[in-house]
Amino acid sequence: MWGLQSGCSDDVIQMILLLLSYFDEKEESMFFHVEDTCLAEEVQLEQVPLTPVVIVCGQSCYSSTTYMLSLDRNLINTNISSFISALCLMFGSYYCFNIHYPSELASTLEFLQRMK
Secondary structure, three states: OHHHOOOOHHHHHHHHHHHHHHOOOOHHHOEEEEOOOOOHHHOOHHHOOOOOEEEEEOOOOOOOOOEEEEEOOEEEEEEEOOHHHHHHHHHHHHHHOOOOOOOOOHHHHHHHHHOO
16 A cells, blocks of 8 residues: 555545445544644544544545544554555554454455455
Protein backbone atom coordinates (compact mmCIF):
# COMPACT_ATOMS: atom_id res chain seq x y z
CA MET A 1 0.00 0.00 0.00
CA TRP A 2 2.84 2.44 0.64
CA GLY A 3 3.61 2.80 -3.07
CA LEU A 4 0.01 3.77 -3.82
CA GLN A 5 -0.20 6.96 -1.78
CA SER A 6 -0.44 9.54 -4.53
CA GLY A 7 -3.79 10.14 -6.18
CA CYS A 8 -5.75 7.10 -5.04
CA SER A 9 -6.96 7.93 -1.54
CA ASP A 10 -10.53 8.47 -2.79
CA ASP A 11 -10.60 4.98 -4.34
CA VAL A 12 -9.28 3.44 -1.12
CA ILE A 13 -11.83 5.36 0.97
CA GLN A 14 -14.63 4.16 -1.31
CA MET A 15 -13.40 0.58 -1.07
CA ILE A 16 -13.21 0.70 2.75
CA LEU A 17 -16.70 2.20 3.07
CA LEU A 18 -18.09 -0.31 0.57
CA LEU A 19 -16.57 -3.23 2.50
CA LEU A 20 -17.93 -1.92 5.80
CA SER A 21 -21.37 -1.68 4.22
CA TYR A 22 -21.12 -5.11 2.56
CA PHE A 23 -20.16 -6.82 5.81
CA ASP A 24 -22.75 -4.76 7.73
CA GLU A 25 -20.08 -3.25 9.99
CA LYS A 26 -20.19 0.26 11.40
CA GLU A 27 -17.90 3.00 10.11
CA GLU A 28 -17.79 4.43 13.65
CA SER A 29 -15.85 1.37 14.81
CA MET A 30 -12.97 2.20 12.46
CA PHE A 31 -13.21 6.00 12.18
CA PHE A 32 -13.90 8.63 14.82
CA HIS A 33 -14.82 12.05 13.43
CA VAL A 34 -13.86 15.35 15.05
CA GLU A 35 -14.05 18.96 13.83
CA ASP A 36 -11.45 19.83 11.20
CA THR A 37 -10.03 22.49 13.53
CA CYS A 38 -9.83 20.11 16.51
CA LEU A 39 -6.47 20.02 18.25
CA ALA A 40 -5.08 16.79 19.68
CA GLU A 41 -5.73 17.85 23.26
CA GLU A 42 -9.39 18.60 22.40
CA VAL A 43 -10.22 15.06 21.22
CA GLN A 44 -12.70 13.49 23.64
CA LEU A 45 -10.80 10.24 24.08
CA GLU A 46 -13.38 8.76 26.46
CA GLN A 47 -15.68 8.41 23.41
CA VAL A 48 -13.03 6.70 21.25
CA PRO A 49 -12.89 2.88 21.05
CA LEU A 50 -10.04 1.12 22.87
CA THR A 51 -8.91 -0.61 19.68
CA PRO A 52 -6.78 1.21 17.08
CA VAL A 53 -8.97 3.83 15.41
CA VAL A 54 -8.36 6.50 12.78
CA ILE A 55 -9.50 9.91 13.97
CA VAL A 56 -10.74 11.90 10.99
CA CYS A 57 -10.36 15.66 11.37
CA GLY A 58 -13.42 16.82 9.46
CA GLN A 59 -16.88 15.64 8.50
CA SER A 60 -15.71 13.15 5.90
CA CYS A 61 -12.74 10.95 5.05
CA TYR A 62 -12.91 12.50 1.56
CA SER A 63 -12.50 16.11 2.66
CA SER A 64 -10.14 15.62 5.59
CA THR A 65 -6.52 16.70 5.24
CA THR A 66 -5.43 15.56 8.70
CA TYR A 67 -5.89 12.29 10.54
CA MET A 68 -4.82 11.01 13.95
CA LEU A 69 -4.35 7.52 15.33
CA SER A 70 -5.67 6.44 18.71
CA LEU A 71 -4.87 3.22 20.56
CA ASP A 72 -6.21 2.34 24.00
CA ARG A 73 -7.71 5.84 24.14
CA ASN A 74 -4.26 7.42 23.74
CA LEU A 75 -3.23 9.48 20.76
CA ILE A 76 -0.33 7.70 19.08
CA ASN A 77 0.11 10.02 16.10
CA THR A 78 -1.57 13.41 15.81
CA ASN A 79 -0.44 14.58 12.38
CA ILE A 80 -1.10 12.05 9.63
CA SER A 81 -1.53 13.76 6.27
CA SER A 82 -3.08 10.99 4.14
CA PHE A 83 -5.86 8.49 4.55
CA ILE A 84 -3.69 5.63 3.31
CA SER A 85 -0.96 6.43 5.83
CA ALA A 86 -3.54 6.48 8.63
CA LEU A 87 -4.94 3.14 7.47
CA CYS A 88 -1.47 1.57 7.30
CA LEU A 89 -0.60 2.85 10.78
CA MET A 90 -3.86 1.43 12.11
CA PHE A 91 -3.07 -2.00 10.64
CA GLY A 92 0.50 -1.77 11.89
CA SER A 93 -0.83 -1.13 15.40
CA TYR A 94 -2.94 -4.27 15.32
CA TYR A 95 0.08 -6.28 14.19
CA CYS A 96 2.84 -4.76 16.34
CA PHE A 97 0.83 -4.81 19.55
CA ASN A 98 -0.72 -8.22 18.80
CA ILE A 99 -4.29 -6.91 19.08
CA HIS A 100 -7.14 -9.12 17.87
CA TYR A 101 -9.57 -7.51 15.48
CA PRO A 102 -12.76 -6.41 17.26
CA SER A 103 -15.79 -8.50 16.32
CA GLU A 104 -17.59 -5.42 14.97
CA LEU A 105 -14.84 -4.96 12.32
CA ALA A 106 -13.45 -8.47 11.93
CA SER A 107 -14.80 -9.22 8.44
CA THR A 108 -13.64 -5.94 6.88
CA LEU A 109 -10.20 -6.04 8.51
CA GLU A 110 -9.68 -9.73 7.64
CA PHE A 111 -10.64 -9.02 4.03
CA LEU A 112 -8.22 -6.09 3.80
CA GLN A 113 -5.44 -8.09 5.45
CA ARG A 114 -5.75 -10.84 2.85
CA MET A 115 -5.83 -8.52 -0.19
CA LYS A 116 -2.83 -8.62 -2.46
